[in-house]
Amino acid sequence: MKNLFGLLLSLVLGAFIILALNNTAAFPAFGEVDLADRVSEQYFTDGNVAEVGSANIVTAIVVGYRGFDTLGEVTVLFISALGVAIIFGEKKQERLDLKFKPNFMLRVGSRVLFGMILITSIYIIFHGHLTPGGGFPGGAIIASAVLLLYLTDDRFRSNVKGFKILEGIAGSLFVVIGLLGLVLVTSFLQNFLPAGTVGDLLSAGIIPIIYVLIGLKVGSEISGIVDNFLTEEESA
C-alpha cells in the first residue's frame, strides 16, 4: 500500500514537472529569454555593459555593482574557517591515519592530475569576467586538488602557514583596492581602471584583479578547513 502510494505520488509529481518545463512562458527555450523581464531594465537601456566592461553579467553584478557585499561574503567564509580552526586546532598536529595505504596507481596518478587540476582552476579564476566561473568555483577547485593529495598520499601535509599568509595578503589587497577606489574616484571599491573592450582578457577594470584575489582567498581558506579535518592532535 505504501509502495503504491509512493508510485502514484512520483507519477503525479513527474507529470507536474514535465508540464511545468513544457510551459514555454515559464521555461523558454535556450537563447529566447527576454532578459529585460528579469533583470532591471536600466541595466540594458543605460548601456551599463560597456561601462563595466565585463562580458559575464553575473560577474558584473557580483564584483562590480555588489562588490561590497562580496567582501562581506568572503568574510563570512573566513569566519567559518576560523571557527573550524578554533575547534580542531591544537598546537601540535599530525596527519590522520587512514586504515589502508592508498594504492600505487592512485598515488602516482594523482600527482600527474594535480598539476592539471590546478592549472584548470587558475584558468577558471582568470576568465571569471568572460566565462561562467570565477573566484568562488576556482577557489573551490584549488581546495579540491589539495583534498585529492591529502587522500592519495598518506604522508602529505600541505604548507598551512603558507596558506594563511596567502589568505591574509589576498584579503588585505582586496580592501586596499577598495580604498584606492575611494581615494582616486569617489566611493569604496569603485572602478578606477579603464574598462577596455568587452570580451578581451584585459578588460573590465578592477573586476579580474578582485576575482583573482577572491579565488586565492577562497582556495586557501577551504584548503585550511580540509587540513583541519584531516589532522588530529599528536598522541604523544
Next chain:
Amino acid sequence: MEWMDYVVFSLMGLGILFTVIRLFIGPKLSDRVVSLDTFNMIVIGVIVVLASIFQSNLYLDIAIVYAILAFLETVVFARYLEGKKDDNR
C-alpha cells in the same frame, strides 16, 4: 537530422536509467560507488552533446570541471569505503 539527436539522447538516457537502477538496488556500498562512477561518465557525454546542440563552447568548460569533480568524488568514496575496517559493508 534533428531526430538523430533524440536517438543519441535516448541511448544515453537508457544508460543512465540502468545505472540508476543499480544505484538503488546495489547490495553493497561499493556497487553503488561503481554505478555512480559510470553515471558521472555518462553525464559528461550529455553535457558535451548539449554544448554541440546549443552551439556554445562555454559548456565544454563545465564538462571539464564536471570530469574533475567526478574523479574526486570517486576517490573520496573509495577512500571512505576503505576507512572503516570492521564494518560489514
Next chain:
Amino acid sequence: MTIASYVFLIIGGLFYLLGGLGVLRMPDTFNRIQAGTKATTLGAFSILIGVALANPVWSWISKIIIIIVFIIISNPIGSSAIAKATYNSKNIPDNLVQDALKERGEE
C-alpha cells in the same frame, strides 16, 4: 561531415547504453567495474570525437583534447581505486578461481 559526426555520436550512445547494462547485469562488483569503465571510456571518446567533427573549430577541438586526456588518465585510476577499496572492505565475491592478493599473505 554531419553524417560522420552522427555516426560517432550513435556509437558513443550505444557504448554508454552497454556500460549501463553491464553495470546492471554483471553478477559481482569487480565485473561491474570492468564493464562500466571500459564501455564508458570508449563511449566518451566516441561522443567527444563526434562533437569535434560537428564543430571543426580550434577553440572546440582544444578543449575536447583536454577532456579526452583527462578522462584517459583519471578513469582507470578511479576504477582501480574502487577495486582496491572493494577488496579491502572484505567484499570479495566467492566465485574467484584464484586470489593472488590473498596469497601475498597480509591484511
Next chain:
Amino acid sequence: MKYVTTFVTLLLIYLLLAGFTVNEVILGSIVSAILTIILVKYTDFRINWKFPIKLLKFLFIYIPVFIWKLILANLDVARRVLSPKIPLNPGIVKVKTELKGDLGKLTLANSITLTPGTLSIDVEDQYIFVHTVDVKGKSDVENTANIAGPFEKILGGIFD
C-alpha cells in the same frame, strides 16, 4: 631540466584551455612559472636527448595499439553483457613487469585496465595484481605473457 618540462606541460594545458593570443601567452607563462616552483617537488621524471624520439614512438606506436585494444575490449564487454548466460571464470592473478619508473608502471596498469577482460587492482614493486574475467594460464608466467605482453614491449622502449 625538470623545471623546463613541467613548465612546458603546464603552459600547453593553459593555452589549450584559453586559446592562443598574445595576452594569454604572457599570462599563462607567468602562472606556469609560479606553479612550476610549487609543483616541481612532486614530479620525478628524467628526460634526455632521446626524448623527441620517445614521444614520437609514444604517439605513433603506443596510441594506435592502445585504441585497437580498447575497441576489442568493448566488443568483448558487449559480447559478455548481451549473451543470455554470462560466461565467467574470474580470478585475481599476479603479473610481473620489467618496467622501473613510476610513470611507466602507471601507464602499463592503466593500459591493462582498458584491455579486454582485465582490471588492475594494485601495483607492488615489480608485480601488478590483475582481476581477469577469464583465467586462462596455469602459472604466473603464462598470465604475464597473456595480459602484459603486448604493451610491455612497446612501453619498455619508451619509459626505461
